Amino acid sequence: MATRSLVLSLALTFYLGYSFTVGLTDPNSFLKKIPDWLSIPIFFGCFLLYLLATWWAFKGFSDHKLIALTSMGFCLLGLGIYATVFIMEMGHGKASPGQYDYDFATLDPTEKAIVAQITHDAGLGLQNAVFTEHWHVGEAAKSTNPTNSFQICVQKGHVTALNLSNHPIRNLAPFSQLPQLGDLYLRNCGLSDMSDLQSTKLGRLDVSDNQITDLKTLRGCPNVQWLFAMNNRLKSTDGLNQFRDIVSTDFRGNSIP
Known part of the structure; x- marks a missing residue:
């Protein structure tokens, strides 16, 4: 026995x-x-x-x-x-009191201006923001249908997660000015070059359904742990070793041997 x-x-x-x-x-x-x-x-x-x-x-x-x-x-x-x-x-799915902010009232003014610039460039405005918890921000990224809103997570006066999927993104530099941005979802945003994205805080990045051809253009985000780049134009995983703490990747839908 x-x-x-x-x-x-x-x-x-x-x-x-x-x-x-x-x-x-x-x-x-x-x-x-x-x-x-x-x-x-x-x-x-x-x-x-x-x-x-x-x-x-x-x-x-x-x-x-x-x-x-x-x-x-x-x-x-x-x-x-x-x-x-x-x-x-x-x-899971239950936020502690005070853990998240659900409006722009407590957001750092500088970060609010940056978010305003990002959303304006994407054809949106601050009024289109949907405030949600950290674990819900990425849910809308799974849809390929454009909407007139974007998802944002604010904690203790700082933006910690953003989802601008299905909206045109032409300038990545403003995202680099959000010091606490840890999760970023940019699916189907017409992206091809990620060189302007510079963030050592970023840990989760979803850039699926774009036209990215080279992972090396993500060298400005060395601490990404979860990288999702499905349905792009990648032909190899060259540059993946630049992510020191990578945990999970998904490159399905690319021309990688």
Whole structure:
């Protein structure tokens, strides 16, 4: 019974380790191909299997103490991680009081002027702003239908995320003047050269559905960790090594061998 528990707990822990490493960072991993509706059943299925392995370890403790204790250790580790993820998901999508600002009242005046310039160049105005939380800013980027609005996230008087997808962007320099901008979504904006974008704060960048031909033009954003450049005109990933802390990329729809 203890041996059976150890085998099951090892298999589950291996799957858990894969899920939180390769599974999350590799766009071609099999986890990315699992339908969303299967995620919750798999999550709870693995949780129940950990409980089963724990029960087997208790049942076989008297016969194989060392094996049972080892299995219990793996089970406690797995159950602890699952409990942590569950608690985090319960709080996901719920902003803490004062965490976000939902108007321009508290925004730094200099940054407000920069946002006004950016939106004016895109054929919009500040009145078209949709204030939202950090995790919702990128949702509109998935649509290819132009809208008369843009998404913005403001925290403690600073712009931390912007989504100008589906609007023409001709000048990237103003984005570089937003010191706390961490997430930027510029899908389908008619971009071909990203050289004017200079930001060491930027961590997530989505420039899919443009005409970018060279990743080296993104040298001004060395700290990008999540880079999405689907459906561009890239022929290679030359320049990817300039991103020191890259975690995830997506270059589907390009002519990359």
